[in-house]
Amino acid sequence: MKKYINIFWIFLVIGTASIIACKKTPVGYLSENLRYMADTLVIFQGQTLTTNGVVLDNSTPPLKVRLLNIRNKATGQREEAFFKQFKVAIWKSAFNPLTDTTTAIIKAKRDTVLKTPLTVLESSGQFVITNATENIAPGYYLVDLEVENANGTKTYMGICTIKLNKSIDYEYTTVPYFIAVKAGTETGIRFTFDDQWINSETGQGTTVDLKIRRVADFPNQVVLKILDKNGAVFPGKALENRPNGNAFFNNLRTFAYKTTVTDTAILYDYFASTRFPDPYWDDKTNGILCYYRMYDKYIASIDTADTKRWFPPVQTPYGTYTKEAVSANIRFSTKINKPGKYIYELKLKVTKK
Template sequence: MKNLYKIAVSCFLLIAVFAGCKKVEVGYLSDNIRYGSNPVVADRGVFKIVTGIIPDNSTPPFKVTILNIRNKATGKREEAFFKPSEVTVWKEKYDPTTDTTLALIEAKRAKEMKLPLEVIEKSGQLMFTQATENVPVGEYLLDLEVENPKGKKQYEGVTTLQIKDPLFFEHINAPYFILVNPSDGSSKRYPHDVDWFDISKQQSANTTFKVTRDAEGPNQIILKVYDKNGAVFPGKALERRPSGDTFLNTMATFAYKTTVTENSVIHDYAQARFPDVYWDNIGNGILCYYRIYDKYIESVDFVDVWNPPYKITYKTDPNPYILQIRFGMKFNLPGTYLVEMHLTATKKPGVN
């Protein structure tokens, strides 16, 4: 009896094993293929790659193609997505630490005709190219076809594409300067020196920016620094800030070429975004640190009454301090940017 019981149990387990090993049909294609983001957001003129499709257990290999892109409001095909434009592409990976001359950079680049949106057929990843600059701002429905060994299916409105105007540039912190006593190296700070006064005007407690862009100009950042009366500091006054045996980052750290002129410092860069995203995870990130020595500084204004936006007044400290400046900016589109920085300080007359 016991033997019969053992045989019965063994047969049951054997049947269970075979049942569990039943081969799943190859080529399953789900009705619920989708993207992880809806909407998928992209900035006009900015290169971006989006994660591929979520296959919902569909079996690869896949062949993903774009069927149509339709205006979400009207349902009509948006022809701008299907017109190629000439854009600059990298034939080899750009390395900002070694590609430090224009010749090295140009050797890695080429001009190609590209559509604003391309799909990587094996993964369904969406690749927005710089040609999106020619696509109107708006929301669009993406229609795909997905094919695998079993067959093919169409997915209308699989996700919404949201095309928006980019920020040409961004501040990652409130720009400011602190004071250093040239006689003993001690720091002197006034309240609110790191606070935004009016972000919309790019104005902190002691530093104000004005940025203008020429989209047709070469890839350059022209940095000019002014005192509170509008007198420009010479380019050579913007020195690197010491840090032990070395120096902290300036824009020159990120540019492949830097030129000091009588009233500015010009930084040539390879591509937008500048500084390159490579620097985001390096020490101090993309923050820039400059020092203007006391031979240029006659006085400094500091906040006395702080109640923005209703009231803000300043007092003057007549001591010739060293200024230590810090700011961080991202430039998202190519072109020439004139970056004008105004300090609540006065420049000594006749010092160039």
């Protein structure tokens, strides 16, 4: 008998749950739990960004979203700078780095307008962030919204926290490294850890160290210097384009409007109109990755990680490979967020001939 009673209660619970689950959300419902996917939205001064919209939590569209306030989280006070207009540079027409290769063409496509650092799209609640954020002090800020639909209007205090970070002059976006290639072939000789980070904050990879310094506000130029492991400087011509079938892979030459090769470096002049390389390249094949080759005529030996004692960054011992002549296939990628002149020192774990 007890067995049948238990079964009865089980079916009763399941049936009740099914009824609750099938209950429709009423038309005009406006949830108390509207939110953003990123509870803390991290952005950088001067960044341009459009975020995802507000998560509806079954609220009935259409919604009307209005920005009420942005408050300093530490003081609770309204941050007036978010509501002021500042001069910002915009594109009047789309930038095409394949054809927009002169200063005159760029100037014709650019304009300066007044914009606030942040606006909210009424229909979606998306944040539209402009580079006017460079005028706001780094810190944490709370966003207050008012949302309306057929049900009525509700206020959402602190619905999202914005963490505004200090602008970053440049970024390492992938580990810099080279892979040994048998001279005269496309056959790679792989060694353990040859494409791994040692320190991602300083651009130190297992086989390549890429040191970046911003040295001046002008000209807008990257000076790429190539060094061997002992600090000896290679001529600029030693760093050549890397073959890709009947063509070549992208490198900084692809993204710059002018390239100059000297005895000690390669100079890349770029436009200060956007990030360098331009975001145009982000969704193209290989993105902003830069590929180069140094042929064996410049290389006496290469270093390899000692796998038995390899515990970076505490221990990073190397062995030396001289078994056969090799070239080096080099790869790195970076972003320059603040215009100016930069020195890139690309130090390879090789010895110069």
